[in-house]
Amino acid sequence: QQQVKQSPQSLIVQKGGIPIINCAYENTAFDYFPWYQQFPGKGPALLIAIRPDVSEKKEGRFTISFNKSAKQFSLHIMDSQPGDSATYFCAASKDDKIIFGKGTRLHILP
Amino acid sequence: DTGVSQDPRHKITKRGQNVTFRCDPISEHNRLYWYRQTLGQGPEFLTYFQNEAQLEKSRLLSDRFSAERPKGSFSTLEIQRTEQGDSAMYLCASSLANPTFTEAFFGQGTRLTVV
Numbered sequence: 001q002q003q004v005k006q007s008p009q010s011l012i013v014q015k016g017g018i019p020i021i022n023c024a025y026e027n028t029a030f031d032y033f034p035w036y037q038q039f040p041g042k043g044p045a046l047l048i049a050i051r052p053d054v055s056e057k058k059e060g061r062f063t064i065s066f067n068k069s070a071k072q073f074s075l076h077i078m079d080s081q082p083g084d085s086a087t088y089f090c091a092a093s094k095d096d097k098i099i100f101g102k103g104t105r106l107h108i109l110p
Numbered sequence: 111d112t113g114v115s116q117d118p119r120h121k122i123t124k125r126g127q128n129v130t131f132r133c134d135p136i137s138e139h140n141r142l143y144w145y146r147q148t149l150g151q152g153p154e155f156l157t158y159f160q161n162e163a164q165l166e167k168s169r170l171l172s173d174r175f176s177a178e179r180p181k182g183s184f185s186t187l188e189i190q191r192t193e194q195g196d197s198a199m200y201l202c203a204s205s206l207a208n209p210t211f212t213e214a215f216f217g218q219g220t221r222l223t224v225v
Contacts, residue, residue: 043216089152100152
């Protein structure tokens with residue numbers, strides 16, 4: 001059973017556009033929701049994270065929107081740049097064990 | 111370099127051979143995690159340690175897999191009698207969990223190819 005469902009699988013956006021990646025979870029015990037960015041040949045790197053008592057968190061061009069009642073959260077990237085092209089993973093954590101979604105391959109066209 | 115270090119970065123082995131990977135976490139981190147990532151998938155949890163104690167093992171971790179963290183610092187992951195299905199990127203991460211969970215930092219991984 002997939003505990004964290006992520007969509008879309010891939011996404012192509014024009015430079016300056018706002019890609020949106022969505023995730024849903026089932027386990028209400030999850031208490032920490034990070035997003036990771038991964039470039040080819042590298043390990044995942046934490047981008048931004050949110051706890052379920054907050055509905056939105058913004059760091060630079062990256063924003064997480066969190067809907068606790070719907071058990072959904074999403075990542076928005078403002079003013080996207082070609083350098084943002086990477087694979088993005090949403091994740092959820094319970095008891096400090098991180099469960100990842102399957103990832104979204106994002107490509108920003110120049 | 112104060113990040114998570116993994117060695118080797120790449121390993122090619124013949125089916126049936128044993129392999130061992132090493133992870134050096136960030137020095138003050140007490141939690142250490144092993145994940146496996148196959149192409150086009152997210153990292154899958156394998157096991158984690160708090161200090162030297164192995165707290166949880168995924169059912170993905172068959173009897174051929176063993177992980178240790180003998181002194182609560184570096185960790186090793188051994189795969190015995192490798193199979194082609196073991197080909198993947200093996201990722202190590204560490205975090206400081208005292209008392210609440212903090213960010214997990216990942217290493218660059220060890221890419222295993224079983225031929």
